[in-house]
Amino acid sequence: MSNPSVAFILNAHLPFVRHPEYPRFLEEDWLFESISESYLPMLRMFNRLVHDKIQFKMTISLSPTLCCMLTDPVLKERFLEYLERHIELGEKEVLRCTKEQPEFLEMARFYLDQARENLNDFQDRYRGNILEGFKALENSGHLELATTAATHAYLPLYKDYPTAINAQIELGVQSFLTTFGHLPKGFWLPECGYYPGLEESLKYHGISWFQTASQSMLLSPDKVEYGTYRPVQCPNGVAAFPRDFQTTSLVWSNASGYPTDRNYREFYRDIGYDLPMEYIKPYIHEPSLRVFTGYKYWAITGQTNQKVPYRRDLAQKRVADHAKNFLYNVHKKTKTLEGALDKNPVFTLGYDAELFGHWWFEGIDWLEQVFRQNAEHEQQASFVSPSTFLAKERDTLQTVRPAFSSWGQGGYSAVWLDGSNAWTYRHIHKAIERMEELAVRFNDQISLKQRFLNQAAREVLLSMASDWPFILFNKSSTEYAQKRIGDHLKNFNVVYGNMCKNAVNTEWLVKAEKRDILFSDIDYNIFNPER
Template sequence: MALGYVALVLHAHLPFVRHPESDYVLEEEWLYEAITETYVPLLQVFEGLKRDGIDFKMTMSMTPPLVSMLRDPLLQERYDEHLAKLEELTEKEIEHNEHNGHIRYLAEYYATEFQKIRQTWESYDRDLVTAFKQFLDSNNLEIITCGATHGYMPLMKMYPQAVWAQIKVACEHYEENFGRPPKGIWLPECAYYEGVERMLADAGLRYFLTDGHGLLYGRPRPRFGSYAPIFTETGVAVFGRDHESSQQVWSSMVGYPGDPVYREFYKDLGWEAEYEYIKPYIMPNGQRKNIGIKYHKITARDGGLSEKALYDPYWAREKAAEHAGNFMYNREEQVEHLAAMMQRPPIVVSPYDAELFGHWWYEGPWFIDYLFRKSWYDQNRFEMTHLADYLRRHPTQQVCRPSQSSWGYKGFHEYWLNETNTWIYPHLHKAAERMIELSRREPADELEWRALNQAARELLLAQSSDWAFIMRTGTMVPYAVRRTRSHLLRLNKLYEDIKSEKIDSGWLEKVEKIDNIFPNINYRVYRPL
């Protein structure tokens, strides 16, 4: 009998980026890259595990913006075109490197991989949400929700209606897409503030995740630290992140992804190839970009890009298997030690961004595959579980109040509230006030009903924590600023048009087509609680 549990949790999220008004927007490729490098490879891993009789268990959030984009016909069509260009380029690379043996070998490898991706993509009729849902239905994958647009809840807590809208709209959207209400939620950025659990309970949610210190600083301090969930006074359970297992995977300096054998992320054919040759595959304005075809390995953690040696997926896969075995061994030792100390089965919760596996760490899906296989066959000290199964088996836990926390820099809120992004919050707060005011209205006709619902969409989209995060990281800042401003400006115009009873129907129709997330939203979700 197993001494304890290990729960792998992946957070699959991308901000809502969809631009039907433009033929090309670079940021749409965030989704296309994630499909190619993370979501389809994960599905292929799950399919292989099921095929081979391995009853794997994993928890995975799929946020409403991601689900909406994955099911959007326009983005599906554009991904088809994106993948076709990759396929075309790899065939061109095979011919171009006829006398360059290793590069040709890698080009042929990529051609085979892209072919497999297309086969998986088309086998599900381009609907990856249905693809993941089959593993939810078989109880291998526990899919949980998130905030409606990944809004940073502690920074909107002065407007409870805004927090409630993030939670309620997300739960309704989940049920529309998965045919059942969600059991759990990934709080955006694992950011918790005291009192949000009451809204989670009212929405029917059973559990959420926080960083380890969210439990360790709880009142009273949990007896088993972060190695057992706690129940809040509302009955909603809280799981805390385990830092030991997290660092082994997260850290590119001391963790697995920085191994010299693994693929180098920052050396890409889009920047390396001769300009005229690669021009048809980069941005329409001629600016270079990452293509996704990379021929080099990390080689040395402190080496420059010019010093990178050629990559070999065979040896990288061998290293992924080695690292999976090491991760398993460390969890065995950890669980055995904790079980002896606790006198009860511990649970080690290991949450990560899903895009780490495949996009940032190319070999990540192989690592997951080997981890489940090795854990299934090669050890008996822990059992892989997902969070819903664990709560079914262990319905009694200590009651305490978690501490305000996040999994961001320094563990609290400053990454989303600092000198780079503080300017957005007075505008977001004013917008929330206006939406709460609008929620009290009864629409005079269908046009006003549509305008009120669109105002709710615009506020939700403006509240995405991704924009503040990008402003802080310093990458793609103009886009994040533009998105924040555009949603706020649209909401303000809708507010003024509704109040003056002069709604611009043509403009409204245009905005509805651009920001078409949550087609069944009801603006009354913002009414005072």
């Protein structure tokens, strides 16, 4: 045993945020930052590897809400405006740094060049649809694309509502088919949230694999022969890929992960907060709301205000060191396991895609170095996707019953169900129950009533998104999260109240459909428990 497999699985997801009623909207920047700092640079990295004939394989789950936003004409136009502002700011920064802070000039030029590259790629290479870049890499055999729940709901907290679970899974699969032209084989469980029996719904919709947290194996009622070092199959045949906590933590650890290195760039220090208001005002939000601009010039340094300027040359050396260290740890762990396993281990590593490039500025460079160094050292590891692995070794999988688990704090539901957000569920659960009632009472409607009920189903699904309780837990954009949950539930009640009077509010419906453009082919009957 000497050749381990490494399965990188990235979850590309953002909540559905679209506000055409405003000329600019703060939370829409979540999308624009992710495109410009993670998705486009990641596509460039993948294409460099393809050009240089470096072997690699990765899996990326693209959520339905993200795919909808990436293809929306309104948001695409706003992203172009976002890039143009950042290019203008970059040109000003190059001039300012040349005169006032030459130690920042290299990075000012880097950010300006990246913004220009992003504009060129977005407009010319992908013609406004970066999903085409992911499709091309899937077609070339370098990526496996997967789906996730319709609005990325944390599913264990809805297990008593099978219609809602089914709706989240079915629409996730349906959205993927509409976007990519084929059915997905894999399904990213939001927040790695699994409960026993969930695999039955996945199998019903043709899913062959999903990922789980480490605890799903460690707490299984069965004796798991390979721990978290190989996938298993559930009794119904759907494969589960448990995340290897130790190897994952080389990156994803707030205390000691690679991104905490003092030579790496500080995320939270940004000229949007540092420079005088009269200079930065055209590039932040009105009236004078300071925000991240992406122009960041300081190294992490540690818990001190005495920061040092970021040096890209030093950071790139650490990137190479950390890639080498990662491959060394994979090899070392494989050697350690030789006496315990009779098969090569599979290290499943699951991350949010936005960690790379956005939160961890050097993360995309690190991924590239991992693939390049592995190729240089005669393939220390084999990079696989779940489907390519299963195509060769499905017959070797042990049958195991995974345990309830998530990748959140404590391994269960503490993040998505605590004092800050528990109040939301009684309202969302009631909306689900009333949606089921509407689907039974008014089954198979046509025309305006059908559209009205479809909008009610959208509102329920949007209220279920895991993003809102997560934001409330972290106390970040709490006012916005509370408003979104409240608005979706109020909107649902508009439909419920009108339908109880056998009426349709047509003016409201037209506005709602223009606002919530996702799931254009949704069928509200999906919530009918009698079907």
